[in-house]
Every structure is written in structure tokens, then in C-alpha cells.
Amino acid sequence: MEFNMEEDAYKFYNKYAFKMGFSVRKDYLNKDKDYLVYFMRLSLTNDIRSRSEVTDCSKLAEDGTPELGMEFNSEEDAYQFYNKYAFKMGFSVRKDYLNKDKDGVTTSRRYSCCKEGVKRKYEGDVMPKRTRAPTKTGCGAKMVIVLFRGTMKYRVHDIVLEHNHELHIVQCAHMMPSQRKVSEAQGFQAEISEDAGLSLKQSHELMGKEAGGMGNVGYTREDLKRYLRTRRERSLKYGEAGSMLNYFQEQTLENPSFFHAVQLDCEDQITNIFWADAGMLIDYKFFGDVVTFDTTYKTNKEYRPLGVFVGFNQHRQIVIFGAALMYDETIDSFKWVFGTFLEAMCGKRPSTILTDQDHAMAVALSVVMPKTFHGLCTFHIRRTFMKHLGNHYKENSDLPYMFGACMYEFEEVEQFNRVWEAMVKKHNLENNEWLSGLYRIRDKWARCMMKERWTAGMRSTQLSESLNAAIKNHLKLDHDLVQFFRHFNRVVDEKRYNELIAEYEMRQKLPMVGLRQTPMLVHASETYSPTVFVAFQNEYGESTAMVILRQ
Structure with a gap:
């Protein structure tokens, strides 16, 4: 040919x-x-064995039609033969009754058309809101095999080929239940796709592309959904708590530096969980002077608060120092989380920690980290500003601008106090409890009060909230704890890879020095990372525009 x-x-x-x-x-x-x-597992017949392993029934029936007296080496061979015939004809096979002897050996079995039988009538008092369309037609097509003791082979004892319903066309044959199966190789690929963050729809479409069309995949999206759900249920055979501890043990075996701690209540139930891998511990050693901590994101179906300790690296990118799944946001829970964090970091406390205005968190920090400066997130303050003061100004009011200037602009305390008093008097806010309380702790958020505090340029927990957004893109509320840990690790890996990209760019590209004849800038460009150098160069440029007002 x-x-x-x-x-x-x-x-x-x-x-x-x-x-x-x-x-x-x-x-x-x-x-x-x-x-x-x-013989790939993506074949239409889902037959994953080589032809040398399959009973050669073509000698008995050249057209593949079952006949009385056919023999098969095993029950599975008989099923595969009948299922292949069903695919060609356009019906689905259902494994029906079977008989076994005292040793557990199958002595007879019947394979029927999936439309055998009739739908039972509903006998309840209240009709269900949704009823499924009937699929059974009382079809009598079947193949019965019996074990022949003389040869220990299965022989076709009874066969009915006629159907009483319309058969499927070959283009739809892959949708029939008996033709659908997620093979081991396909399941492994689906698990990798899920771990990589692909949705069920994306994973199924990807396999369709690889197989040359959805009809060649060998299963539907619902089959894939059931497979992954069964896999998750298997992984939780010790219960969610037991599976979580197994996961931590696996991480510790891979890297002995992996740190984790679990808090139990009086009934030995898990309440709070903290963990940090080796990379987080190393990052904290270098970049842990300033930390933000936020618990606004609720992780899974139980809505547990996720607390993440976050900071900057040399490229001013997000680095994660540790994370905690909390039972609640009480003083005792925060005490345990902060204390465990210090234990993981060998007692090294941050110079500054930024949080929101949570009272329980503030009390816990004052007890566990009394020498650490506790700053308040300016972004959170601005967000609650509208909640407490939104009804005090009308359109074109200067209240938000005066408030923002007090928070971000003024370098001198006298200027801050003067504008603050004018704002309070102008908008009749003398008796506003929230604003008065905020003023009493102005040393935690006002720029003029924080000049001597080391914050690395951070004034809010937006780092944590940015991380929460990244986590949200990869997680769903129905994820169990083990799934959550796997997906959280993927977010961490993504952040670390971004750091590698920044490292490559730093070595690949020369810094853009604006004033090339300035020795200080040249030296800074050789010392700082590109991101930090740009910030320094901008600050240096602004300093050259200063004017002496008085001597």
C-alpha cells in the first residue's frame, strides 16, 4: 500500500x-x-490491556456479535467483549446479578442493557419538586455467562440481542455509562491539573484537546468530578484532623525544618493551627523586622479565619513568614498564635507589626510582644472612616481630605494638632467616640508620630490583603483542610518564583541612574536591588529641590 x-x-x-x-x-x-x-488509556473502548492479554473472541464471531457457547477466560473478559459489542451497537451495559460458590468464585453472571426494567412509581405522600425523566423501557437484551467446571472458563449460556428502544449513534457512544471510565493515567493527570489550579471545566477541555476531541476522552465532566471527589474522600479516611496531621508528617519527612503546631481544647479537639516551612523561617531571618498580620480572609466551608504573617523582601515583594488557621478571633487564640509564631522563629520578635484595629489582637500583642511596636493599618482606618463618619459630610466636603492629610502628610506634630482641631471643630465632631478613640492612639497611625519607627515603608496590611486575593483565586469554600494546605503552598511557590524572576532581572539589566555623575547614586545602584534603588533615587531627587526657609 x-x-x-x-x-x-x-x-x-x-x-x-x-x-x-x-x-x-x-x-x-x-x-x-x-x-x-x-494502547493508550484515552482509547474509545477504554481497553487498557494489550491485545495479547485479551481473549481472542474473533475466532468465535468474526463480526463481534455474542453467540451461545462462546467461552472466556475470565468474567472481566466476558464483560469487555460484551461492552465492546454494545459500543458498536449503541447501548450501555449494566452488570446485573451474579452467583458465587462457597469459595467466592463467580459461577454465573448476567449482563443487561441499561434500559432493562421499568421505573418504580413514587409511593410517598408528597411529590418531589424535581423528577427525573424515565430511562428504562423494559428492554430484554442480555448476555448470561456460566462457569464451566470442566475447563474453568465462562461460557455464554443465554443471549438476547433484540432491543425495544432506539439505539445511540456512534458519535454519542462515548457518553454511554458503560463506555465511560477515568483510567489511572487520566486520573493522575486530572489530579495534577487540580493541584495546578485548573478548574474542572479547564481540565476536561485540556484532555479533550490532547485526545483529539471530547468524544475520545472516554468520560464526561461529571465522571471527572466524581473521581476527584472520591479521591478526596479517600485522602480523608482518617478524618479531616487525622489527614491534616498526616500531611504535616509528610512535610516534616520531606524537610525536617518544617514547623507546625496544633492547639487542642479540653475535649482534645483541634482549635488553632500554625505552620511555617523552611523557606518561611529563612525569609523571616532576613526580612522579619517589619511584619503585617491580617485575619480578614475566611478559608473553607467552616469559615475559619486565616491569619498570615507577611513582609517585604529586597525587591519589595510579598514574602510569607507563617500562617495560622484559627478557630475564633479571641484574645486567647491570638495569644497562642503570636506565641507559637515566636517559638517557630526561635524567639526573634519583629521590630514592628501592623494589624487592623481588632481589640483582641491588640491585647494579645501587648502580652506576647510587649517590646514590638504595634502600628495600625492605615488602609483599614480609611475603610472604617466612611462607616463612622460618612453622615457628617456632604458632597465636596473637605473632611476626608483633612483626615487623610493628618494621616499621611504632616511631618510636624504641631501642624497635625492644628489641622486636627480645625477639622473636629468645623464638622462638629467633638463628641464622636470613634474619632476621639482614634486620636488617643494617634501614635500608632499618624505619620508625624511614627517618624522614629522602622516600618520599611509599610503603613497598612494591604500586603496581607493582596495575598488574600491571590489565595482566593486558588481556593473554594468547599475545600477540605488538606486541599487548603496544598493550594496555599501553590500560592507560596508562586510568590517565590516571582522572587526568582526579580533576581534574574536584577542581574540581567543595569540600573537606570538619572544623575550619572553623582557618586552616591552610582554607589546606591551597585548596592540596592533595582526596586529599592528607584525609591532611593526618587527620594534623592526630591531632596535636591528643598529650599532653606530660615537659618
Whole structure:
């Protein structure tokens, strides 16, 4: 047989493979392309065994039609043969009754059309809101096999080929239940796709592309959903808490520096969880002077608060120092989390920690880290500003601008006090409890009060909230704890890879020095990372524009 071109040969052989029920792989042998039969798990028949392992029934029936007296080496061989016939004809096979002897050996079995039987009538008092359309038609098509003791083979004892319903066309045959199966290889690929953050729809479409069409995948999206759900249930065979502890043990075996701690209540139930891997511990050693901590994100179906300790690296990128899943946001819970964090970091406390205005968090920090400066998140303050003062100003009011200036602009305390008093008097806010309380703790948020505090340029927990957004993109509320840990690690890996990109860019590109004749800038460009150098250069440029007002 000859072909005009290589592609014609491939299409011809692939068409033959489709008819026979196997898949073709293009392979290289001695620099010439040959086409080898490759029994992939993505084949239409879902037959993953080689032909040498399958009972050769073609000698008994050349057209593949079941006949009385056929023999099979095993019950599974009989099913595969009948299922292959069902695929060709357009019906789905259901495994029906079976009989076994005292040793557990199957002595007889019946395979029926899935439309065998009739739908039972509903006998309840209240009709269900939704009823499924009937699928059974009382079809009598079947194949019965019986174990023949003389040869220990299964022989076709009874066969009915006629159906009382319309059969499926070949284009829809892959949708029939008996033709759908997620193979081991496909399941492994689906698990990798899920761990990589692909949705169920994206994972299924990807496999469809690889198989040359959805009809060649061998299962539906619902089948994949059930497979992944079963896999999760298997991983939680010790219960969610036991599976979580197993996960921590696996992490510790991979890296002995992995730190984790669990708090139990009086009934030995898990309440709070803290963990930090080796990379987090190392990052804290170098960048842990300023830390933000936020618990606004609720992680899973139980709505546990997720507390993440976050900071900056040399590229002013987010680095994670540790994380905690909390039972609640009480003083005792925060005390345990902050104390465990210090334990993981060998007692090294941050110089500054930024949080929101949570009272329980403030009390816990004053007890566990009394020497650490506790700053308040300016972003959180601005967000609650509208809640407490929104009804005190009308359109074009200067209240938010005066408030923002007190928070961000003024360098001198006298200027801050003067504008603050004017704002309070102008808008009749003398008796506003929230604003008065905020003024009493102005040393935690006003710029003029924090000049002597080291904050590394951070004034809010937006780092944590930015991280929360990244976590939210990868997580769902129905995820169990083990799933949550896996997806959280993926977010951490993503942040670390961004750091590698920044490291590459720093070594690949020379810094842009604006004033090349300035020795200080040249030296700074050789010392700082590009991001920090740009910030320094801007500050340096602004300093040259200063004017002496008085001597």
C-alpha cells in the first residue's frame, strides 16, 4: 500500500485505529517516522490491556456479535467483549446479578442493557419538586455467562440481542455509562491539573484537546468530578484532623525544618493551627523586622479565619513568614498564635507589626510582644472612616481630605494638632467616640508620630490583603483542610518564583541612574536591588529641590 505523503498515511492508519478501538502515537525510529500501535488509556473502548492479554473472541464471531457457547477466560473478559459489542451497537451495559460458590468464585453472571426494567412509581405522600425523566423501557437484551467446571472458563449460556428502544449513534457512544471510565493515567493527570489550579471545566477541555476531541476522552465532566471527589474522600479516611496531621508528617519527612503546631481544647479537639516551612523561617531571618498580620480572609466551608504573617523582601515583594488557621478571633487564640509564631522563629520578635484595629489582637500583642511596636493599618482606618463618619459630610466636603492629610502628610506634630482641631471643630465632631478613640492612639497611625519607627515603608496590611486575593483565586469554600494546605503552598511557590524572576532581572539589566555623575547614586545602584534603588533615587531627587526657609 502506498501514500502520496506522510500525513495521508497517518490519517489512514488513525481512521483504522478509530474503527478498531486503539490510539496511534507518532514515534521516531532510525530517523524515519513509523507508526506504532499504542494502547493508550484515552482509547474509545477504554481497553487498557494489550491485545495479547485479551481473549481472542474473533475466532468465535468474526463480526463481534455474542453467540451461545462462546467461552472466556475470565468474567472481566466476558464483560469487555460484551461492552465492546454494545459500543458498536449503541447501548450501555449494566452488570446485573451474579452467583458465587462457597469459595467466592463467580459461577454465573448476567449482563443487561441499561434500559432493562421499568421505573418504580413514587409511593410517598408528597411529590418531589424535581423528577427525573424515565430511562428504562423494559428492554430484554442480555448476555448470561456460566462457569464451566470442566475447563474453568465462562461460557455464554443465554443471549438476547433484540432491543425495544432506539439505539445511540456512534458519535454519542462515548457518553454511554458503560463506555465511560477515568483510567489511572487520566486520573493522575486530572489530579495534577487540580493541584495546578485548573478548574474542572479547564481540565476536561485540556484532555479533550490532547485526545483529539471530547468524544475520545472516554468520560464526561461529571465522571471527572466524581473521581476527584472520591479521591478526596479517600485522602480523608482518617478524618479531616487525622489527614491534616498526616500531611504535616509528610512535610516534616520531606524537610525536617518544617514547623507546625496544633492547639487542642479540653475535649482534645483541634482549635488553632500554625505552620511555617523552611523557606518561611529563612525569609523571616532576613526580612522579619517589619511584619503585617491580617485575619480578614475566611478559608473553607467552616469559615475559619486565616491569619498570615507577611513582609517585604529586597525587591519589595510579598514574602510569607507563617500562617495560622484559627478557630475564633479571641484574645486567647491570638495569644497562642503570636506565641507559637515566636517559638517557630526561635524567639526573634519583629521590630514592628501592623494589624487592623481588632481589640483582641491588640491585647494579645501587648502580652506576647510587649517590646514590638504595634502600628495600625492605615488602609483599614480609611475603610472604617466612611462607616463612622460618612453622615457628617456632604458632597465636596473637605473632611476626608483633612483626615487623610493628618494621616499621611504632616511631618510636624504641631501642624497635625492644628489641622486636627480645625477639622473636629468645623464638622462638629467633638463628641464622636470613634474619632476621639482614634486620636488617643494617634501614635500608632499618624505619620508625624511614627517618624522614629522602622516600618520599611509599610503603613497598612494591604500586603496581607493582596495575598488574600491571590489565595482566593486558588481556593473554594468547599475545600477540605488538606486541599487548603496544598493550594496555599501553590500560592507560596508562586510568590517565590516571582522572587526568582526579580533576581534574574536584577542581574540581567543595569540600573537606570538619572544623575550619572553623582557618586552616591552610582554607589546606591551597585548596592540596592533595582526596586529599592528607584525609591532611593526618587527620594534623592526630591531632596535636591528643598529650599532653606530660615537659618
